[in-house]
Amino acid sequence: MAGDQSQSSNQTIDITSPYFLTSADHPGQNFVGDNLLKDGNYSDWKAEMTNALFTKNKFCFVDGTLPIPDEGSNDRVIWQRCNAMVRSWLVSSMNKELKNIVKYATTARAIWDDLKERFDKENAPRAYELRRTITSVHQEIMTVSAYYTKLRGIWDEIQSVSPSPSCTCNRCTCNVGKSLTDMRDKEKLYDFLMGLNEEYSGIRSQILSISPLPSLVAAFHMVNVESSAFQVSGKKQQGKSWATNRRDDRSNEECAYCKKPGHTMEGCFELIGYPDWWTKKAKGSKNQTNRFKDQHKTAAVHDHKHTANLSREDIEHLLQLIKESKAKDTKPIANTTGLTLEEPDWDG
Template sequence: MVKANAPHLQATTSQSGRIIDDSSSPYFLQNGDHPGLVLVSHFLAGNNYNTWSRAMSMALTAKNKLVFVDGTFMRSSPEDLLYGAWIRCNSMVISWLLNAVSREIADSLMYMATAHDIWIDLRERFNQGNAPRIFQIKSLLTGLQQGSMDVSTYYTRLRTLWDELKDFQPVSVCNCGSMKDWAKYQNQDYVMQFLMGLNESYAQIRAQVLMMDPILVISKIFSLVVQEERQRSIHSDISGSSLDHSSHSSPHPSIAIVKGPSYGKYDKGRKSDLPTCSHCHYPGHTSDKCYQLHGYPPSHPKYKPKQYFCNHQ
């Protein structure tokens, strides 16, 4: 009896091995898959469940392991030759889920047997209803201002809230013209929110955008404002560099001190028009009036009176 069933058992074992080694199979584990792997950058802290759940779903889909949390692959019977593979993959997904939540939440999930149970428990505990979250998002959009943020950071925060709010909206399959009108209205709403939150220093470009007909898409408007911000940064850097250079060149930008024998201060702009001494090579005088050749006048700080010595025997 055992010998009769042996070929069938061997064939089933070979088939299960091919399933486990198939890269398209949910039972397949890559070399980089290990229990300490962190799939998402932001941990679940309670109030960020919606964004965390979406990020985690995408990460598990990329790993071909979403079926272990959505209930598609339930626990198989111990007699199934793939039972060991299911236990291994389920434990791996549990480890990834525990690595993606805060320590306090992870402690409360430690003794759950399946990844599906953990997924359902997190959704029941932290998933907010649509209406409260929509209200919260719209409140944040109303109060969001650029303030001390640069334009890119401000736009990124707006975009994050817009995308999350859009996720709550029903998806329409209508291809009529009303959908295009709705898309134009939504784009206009995005543009208005973006312009309303900008600092008053962008009032001029705001007025230019509002005069456009038809109005550009929000990504183009954002690009225009970023270019304006960069132009201001360039002008600011040039102005600052000019001030630094002039402050280190001389006590006054239009006055330079002439070193050596001269008649005082002169305008740098007229330096090329002044005569140059052939003896000391300093501008402002000629050799027939050079102090180094003829001596300094009594009013000059370097003037030294001649001393006469008398020898008496």
Template sequence: MAGSDSKQTNNSNPAADHTSPYYLNPSDYTRQMHVNEALNDNNYLDWVQEMENFLFAKNKVGFIDGTLKKPEKTDPNHMAWLRCDAMIKGWLNTAMEKEIRTSVKYATSAQEMWSDLQDRFGKESAPRAYELKQLLSMTKQEGTSVSAYFTRLRELWDEITSVFPIPRCSCTGCSCEISKKMSDSRDKERLYEFLLGLDREYSTIRTQILAMKPIPTLLEAYRLVYEDEQQRAVTTGKQTSTDSAAFQAFMKQDGAAAAATQSQTGSKAYKKLNSDKIGHCDFCGKDGHNRDVCFKRVGYPEWWPGKGKPENGRAKAAHVETSSKVNEASQNELSPIPGLNNEQYKQFINMFTVNNSSNVSKPSYGKHGR
């Protein structure tokens, strides 16, 4: 009895029946946005498709295509129809830009508003059709993935289909296949357009597809090209790994050679820097002292080992062990001459002074001298 009462109530009040076009969900309100983008001068085809899908899901298509007429005032569904129509007008207004909304705000019903938009934006436009065809002819893969390239083509094909819909046979029981043949012809045309825009590296798979009997469909050809792309990516990845390993090995060898060269160059630079610091004698040709203190030129001191053997003496003077220098530096005050301590330097100066004094000529007196 309860179920019968409920069914009777639904029949007397269609607005409470979820399957009725007069039903409105409690969460519905007029300022709801049900499309991705508001209607403007350039997106009517996408907009109308989204809006039709939404209204179909809401079971409200009859309000815009004229199949659900406005009931008379005496009809019990009159108020339910008015409420649904007002809700749909609110949805349409919210999904438009302000300029377009202003032009249809005085429409008396959702059907009138829908028809006005269709007359303004839905008619075939020769400039738009030409633009779509031009874009289609210019669309190439150009290094992008096969999937991205096919998606761009698919968007253009869908819009072209909206502008140039395929004629369909509507006769009852017709055995002709006009619609099917036209659909197959369009599919084959798209197949050629897809193959034409592929990059040069897919020339082999393109030739194979065109040589197939019967020729594959568009989706079958897409799968073949996509699989060829995946196989190419695997092969390229292996080659890249091999090239990377070879390059790293080359860089290691080249780095070792560069390090050896740098070491040799640094050693030469170090030697040159030290020779600049300690001086070079242009009299004997040795490093470690200069011309002014060259023993070969000014004479060897008494304490010099191997006195009278200039070559040996010069060699010893030019070569002083580092350990000796460290010991002398720690025990005695360093002298201006490398290799001599302060005491030895004083002896050298005294000897040098004495030798110079003895070489000075004494003044001669005449026979009238003192």
């Protein structure tokens, strides 16, 4: 018996074997950091510990797929050594209260099963709280990526607290498992779209009009591209779109000439003439604008003929009235706009 133990301890173990231990492996290793197992965080702890055990190729010691070898087997001592190592890793990842509960367990699988029996149950109050949280989460000041990441964290916790049912008979032919997964993914898509800010209403309608609906990841990329376009064009993502804010700013302006809102005298087409690209009113108003200019020109010539009988004091008085009229942005009068002769012309 002693010879078998000596032989088993001296034999070379392949690095792919679950019995292989590196020189860095020791009983006090902690694979979960500050996330020590306590009442309320079993789902997170289990996910981190499962990942660590798979990485070390030691998960078979807790799920029962590698049972203890029979008495007299060359692998029995090696199994016991690895089992003790895995057991110590589990204990090192718990808080002090839970360590006292499992300290008498002899195998890593016994500890794993005991923790599962204690904590791995559906938590209805927590599931309810998470569902209420998911309906109240909105993007607000978050970026699209940050908002999506926050939702993913809540969805993952919901899955751990209330996992989706799956087929266990291995004889299912109707793919009900895939249908349930697709249904839950569709619910996640609705959650994501409902919480987006209002400036994404256009892309949201576009996504919902696609048949069949795109996947959650595809929808996220579509919205993220829209967000990048907003940033490139300088549009602000603050409740209303840039175009809406611009229209609101201009709606408070009023032209002093035509008394219409949305522009000032400097941009009034009725005063300065309609441009060629203004197709809606170019034809109907072009002649009107030309007639308006002809009337002013005729009035100017008419007034010029009568100014010869005016004294210098009368001309200066008229010029002063014109300046005051322009300062008040009053509507120009046809019989005064023609008085635009400069003073040197009146001296000669």
